[in-house]
Amino acid sequence: MxxxxxxxxxxxxxxxxxxxxxxxxxxxxxxxxxxxxxxxxxxxxxxxxxxxxxxxxxxxxxxxxGRTGTIGAAVRNISEAHPVLSAIEATARAAGLMVVAMSTEDDERLERDAVRSMSGRRMDGIIIEPIAENHGYLQAEIDSGLPVVAFDRPATGVDVDTVLTDNPGGIAQAFEHLYRRGHRRIAYIGDDERIYTGHVRAMAFRTCAAAAGAPHDGLVHPGPVDQSRIAAALASVRHDPDPVTAVITGNASTTVAAIRALGEDFGAVALVGFDDFPLADLLRPGLTVVAQGDEEIGRTAFELFRSRLEHPDRPIERVVVPTRLIIRGSGEIPLYP
Amino acid sequence: MxxxxxxxxxxxxxxxxxxxxxxxxxxxxxxxxxxxxxxxxxxxxxxxxxxxxxxxxxxxxxxxxGRTGTIGAAVRNISEAHPVLSAIEATARAAGLMVVAMSTEDDERLERDAVRSMSGRRMDGIIIEPIAENHGYLQAEIDSGLPVVAFDRPATGVDVDTVLTDNPGGIAQAFEHLYRRGHRRIAYIGDDERIYTGHVRAMAFRTCAAAAGAPHDGLVHPGPVDQSRIAAALASVRHDPDPVTAVITGNASTTVAAIRALGEDFGAVALVGFDDFPLADLLRPGLTVVAQGDEEIGRTAFELFRSRLEHPDRPIERVVVPTRLIIRGSGEIPLYP
Incomplete structure (x- = not known):
C-alpha cells in the first residue's frame, strides 16, 4: 500500500x-x-x-x-459532563472555530502543562477553569497578545477577563427557600475551602445563617469531596442533639455523595443542591437545586475571548452570571413529616 | 506591564x-x-x-x-460523560503523555476537521471514535506513520487497530436474563441502524429472539435518539394487543429517554439498558444494565497506540472487550405483578 x-x-x-x-x-x-x-x-x-x-x-x-481557528480549553475534566464546555463548543462552532480541550484534574502541574502545550501549539486563545494558586505564569502569554479568559474561578496574580457564577446569590436562594419553609436548623456540606468556590459558598452560607439569626456552630462542613467524609458530616448534623431538618450541598459531586449516604433516607431531610446535573429530575424525590447559568457562562466566556481578540486593549471585564432555583421535591418535603 | x-x-x-x-x-x-x-x-x-x-x-x-508527548482524541462529545476517554487519559497520563480532545458530534465534517487539525498540530497519534462512512481520508496519515486507533466502531476503508465492545454478547446477556425470568414478549428500542453500534445491536436482538423462537414482529424499534420517537415506540409495544413485559434499550441516551417516557410507570415493565451511566444505581428501581468494559476499552486503545508507535509494522489488531450484566432491580421486577 x-x-x-x-x-x-x-x-x-x-x-x-x-x-x-x-x-x-x-x-x-x-x-x-x-x-x-x-x-x-x-x-x-x-x-x-x-x-x-x-x-x-x-x-x-x-x-x-497568526490565527488558527482553534481555541484551547483547559478544564477540570474532559471526560465528565461539562455543560459550560458544551456551551463554549456550541458558540465557538457557530462562529466557525474549533475547541481543543485538555483536563487539568484540579492539579496545578497538569494545568501548567496543558497551558504550555496549548500555547506551544498556537491556539487563538485559551479559556481556562483555573486551579493553580498563582497564575503569574500566564502573564507572558497575555503580554504576547494571547487572549485568556477564566471561568468558574478567578485567575490569581493576573488580570484577565473572567466569568463567575453568583455564588453568594445562589447560596442565599437555597437558604431563603428553606428558611421560608420553616427550617431553622440548616447544615451546609461543601467543597474544600482551599478551592475558591468552596470558600465563597461556605462563607456565603455563614453570612446567611448569621443574618437570619440561625445558629450554625457545627453545621458548616467544608472539606474534600469524599464519600466517607460527606457521610460522616451528614451523620453528625442529623444526629446532633438538636438535629438539622435541612441540608444544602455545595456542588454536584457533594450532592451525589450525600444522596448515596442517605440511601433509603433520601427524602427524610430537606435537601437543596448547588449546581444541577443530568438525571437530577429522575431521582425520587426529584432534586431541588440552585442551577448555575452554564449556557450563559460558556457563551460569555467565548464572547469575551472574541472581543479581546478584536480589541486587545479594551478594559478587563468580570461578568457574574445569576443562578436559578429549580424546585423538584427534595427541598420541599414537610418540616415535620 | x-x-x-x-x-x-x-x-x-x-x-x-x-x-x-x-x-x-x-x-x-x-x-x-x-x-x-x-x-x-x-x-x-x-x-x-x-x-x-x-x-x-x-x-x-x-x-x-518527531514526537510531541501528546495524543489526539476525536470523540463523540467532550462535554458529556465519557468513561472510555477517562480511561484513555488515565493510562496516557501514567505513561507521561497528554491527551488533547475534540468533539465530532457524530458529524462527518466535524470528524474530518478534527483529524485535520490534530494531524496538522503533529500529535504522536490519534485515537478516534469513528463516525464518517469512509475513513479513506486517514490513509495518508497512516502511510506517513501516524498511529491511528479506532474504538467503539470500526473505521471503514482503512485497516487500523480497533477496540470494540462485544455487542452481540451484551445483547445476548440482556435477552437471556429476561428470557430466563419468563419474559416472552420482549421489545428492543435502540439507535439508528445507520450507526454501526445501532445496527449490530438490533441485529443481535433479532438473532436472539429468532433463536429462542420468540416472535418479534413490530417489537424492534431502531431509530434516532429522540424523546418523542422513543416515547412512541414504547407506547406501541406496551399497547400492543399482546403487550410486552420487558424492554431492552440499546444505549444510554435511549435508556434515559425511555425512563422519562415511562414516568410513574418506570418499574411497571422490566427494563435492561445497554451501557451503564452515572447515577443509574440511584434511580428507583435501580437500573439493570449491560455495562461495557469502558476502562478496558480505553486502556487497550492506548496500548495499541503505544505498541504501534514502537512497532510500526506489527500486524493490525482488533480487540473485542466483553460486557457485564449488573443487576439492580429494573430488570428483575416480577413478570406478573
Missing part, C-alpha cells in the same frame, strides 16, 4: 483552486478563515477540499495568518 | 540546565521525552522549568524529535 500511496503528491491550494474553479487568492482567504468569502465560493471550495482530501499545513498557515 | 515584561528574555534550555545544575544535553533529553533520564535529574529539571517558567517551543521540538 505504502509505495502506491507514496506516488500521490499531497494536494495544494492551487489544486483546490483549479478543482473549485476559483482564484487561488480566494482559496487562501477561505482557508485562512476570512468570512467575507461569498457562500457560493465557500461551498465550491469546501467541496473541492473534500474531493481532493486537501489538508492545510497548519504550521505554515499559522505562520502566515 | 507590557514594557517591563518585554525586557525579559524568554528562558532557554541552557538557562534550565544552569538552574538545574545538569548538562544541556540532559535537559534536551528530558524535554524530548527520553524516559531514561534519572528521577533525580528529572526532578531537578522539572523544578528549574517551573522556577524559570521555561516553555518548550513545541514546533521546534516537534521538528527535532
Amino acid at each position: 505504502n509505495h502506491v500511496r507514496a506516488r500521490q503528491r499531497r494536494p495544494t491550494m492551487a489544486d483546490v483552486a483549479r478543482e473549485a474553479g476559483v482564484a487561488l487568492r480566494t482559496v487562501s482567504r477561505y482557508v485562512n478563515g476570512d468570512d467575507t468569502v461569498g457562500p457560493d465560493f465557500a461551498e465550491r471550495i469546501r467541496a473541492a477540499i473534500d474531493s481532493l482530501d486537501f489538508k492545510v499545513d497548519e504550521r505554515a498557515r499559522q505562520l502566515r495568518s | 507590557n514594557h517591563v515584561r518585554a525586557r525579559q528574555r524568554r528562558p532557554t534550555m541552557a538557562d534550565v540546565a544552569r538552574e538545574a545544575g545538569v548538562a544541556l544535553r540532559t535537559v534536551s533529553r528530558y524535554v524530548n521525552g527520553d524516559d531514561t533520564v534519572g528521577p533525580d535529574f528529572a526532578e531537578r529539571i522539572r523544578a528549574a522549568i517551573d522556577s524559570l517558567d521555561f516553555k518548550v517551543d513545541e514546533r521546534a521540538r516537534q521538528l527535532r524529535s
Whole structure:
C-alpha cells in the first residue's frame, strides 16, 4: 500500500483552486478563515477540499495568518459532563472555530502543562477553569497578545477577563427557600475551602445563617469531596442533639455523595443542591437545586475571548452570571413529616 | 506591564540546565521525552522549568524529535460523560503523555476537521471514535506513520487497530436474563441502524429472539435518539394487543429517554439498558444494565497506540472487550405483578 500511496503528491491550494474553479487568492482567504468569502465560493471550495482530501499545513498557515481557528480549553475534566464546555463548543462552532480541550484534574502541574502545550501549539486563545494558586505564569502569554479568559474561578496574580457564577446569590436562594419553609436548623456540606468556590459558598452560607439569626456552630462542613467524609458530616448534623431538618450541598459531586449516604433516607431531610446535573429530575424525590447559568457562562466566556481578540486593549471585564432555583421535591418535603 | 515584561528574555534550555545544575544535553533529553533520564535529574529539571517558567517551543521540538508527548482524541462529545476517554487519559497520563480532545458530534465534517487539525498540530497519534462512512481520508496519515486507533466502531476503508465492545454478547446477556425470568414478549428500542453500534445491536436482538423462537414482529424499534420517537415506540409495544413485559434499550441516551417516557410507570415493565451511566444505581428501581468494559476499552486503545508507535509494522489488531450484566432491580421486577 505504502509505495502506491507514496506516488500521490499531497494536494495544494492551487489544486483546490483549479478543482473549485476559483482564484487561488480566494482559496487562501477561505482557508485562512476570512468570512467575507461569498457562500457560493465557500461551498465550491469546501467541496473541492473534500474531493481532493486537501489538508492545510497548519504550521505554515499559522505562520502566515497568526490565527488558527482553534481555541484551547483547559478544564477540570474532559471526560465528565461539562455543560459550560458544551456551551463554549456550541458558540465557538457557530462562529466557525474549533475547541481543543485538555483536563487539568484540579492539579496545578497538569494545568501548567496543558497551558504550555496549548500555547506551544498556537491556539487563538485559551479559556481556562483555573486551579493553580498563582497564575503569574500566564502573564507572558497575555503580554504576547494571547487572549485568556477564566471561568468558574478567578485567575490569581493576573488580570484577565473572567466569568463567575453568583455564588453568594445562589447560596442565599437555597437558604431563603428553606428558611421560608420553616427550617431553622440548616447544615451546609461543601467543597474544600482551599478551592475558591468552596470558600465563597461556605462563607456565603455563614453570612446567611448569621443574618437570619440561625445558629450554625457545627453545621458548616467544608472539606474534600469524599464519600466517607460527606457521610460522616451528614451523620453528625442529623444526629446532633438538636438535629438539622435541612441540608444544602455545595456542588454536584457533594450532592451525589450525600444522596448515596442517605440511601433509603433520601427524602427524610430537606435537601437543596448547588449546581444541577443530568438525571437530577429522575431521582425520587426529584432534586431541588440552585442551577448555575452554564449556557450563559460558556457563551460569555467565548464572547469575551472574541472581543479581546478584536480589541486587545479594551478594559478587563468580570461578568457574574445569576443562578436559578429549580424546585423538584427534595427541598420541599414537610418540616415535620 | 507590557514594557517591563518585554525586557525579559524568554528562558532557554541552557538557562534550565544552569538552574538545574545538569548538562544541556540532559535537559534536551528530558524535554524530548527520553524516559531514561534519572528521577533525580528529572526532578531537578522539572523544578528549574517551573522556577524559570521555561516553555518548550513545541514546533521546534516537534521538528527535532518527531514526537510531541501528546495524543489526539476525536470523540463523540467532550462535554458529556465519557468513561472510555477517562480511561484513555488515565493510562496516557501514567505513561507521561497528554491527551488533547475534540468533539465530532457524530458529524462527518466535524470528524474530518478534527483529524485535520490534530494531524496538522503533529500529535504522536490519534485515537478516534469513528463516525464518517469512509475513513479513506486517514490513509495518508497512516502511510506517513501516524498511529491511528479506532474504538467503539470500526473505521471503514482503512485497516487500523480497533477496540470494540462485544455487542452481540451484551445483547445476548440482556435477552437471556429476561428470557430466563419468563419474559416472552420482549421489545428492543435502540439507535439508528445507520450507526454501526445501532445496527449490530438490533441485529443481535433479532438473532436472539429468532433463536429462542420468540416472535418479534413490530417489537424492534431502531431509530434516532429522540424523546418523542422513543416515547412512541414504547407506547406501541406496551399497547400492543399482546403487550410486552420487558424492554431492552440499546444505549444510554435511549435508556434515559425511555425512563422519562415511562414516568410513574418506570418499574411497571422490566427494563435492561445497554451501557451503564452515572447515577443509574440511584434511580428507583435501580437500573439493570449491560455495562461495557469502558476502562478496558480505553486502556487497550492506548496500548495499541503505544505498541504501534514502537512497532510500526506489527500486524493490525482488533480487540473485542466483553460486557457485564449488573443487576439492580429494573430488570428483575416480577413478570406478573
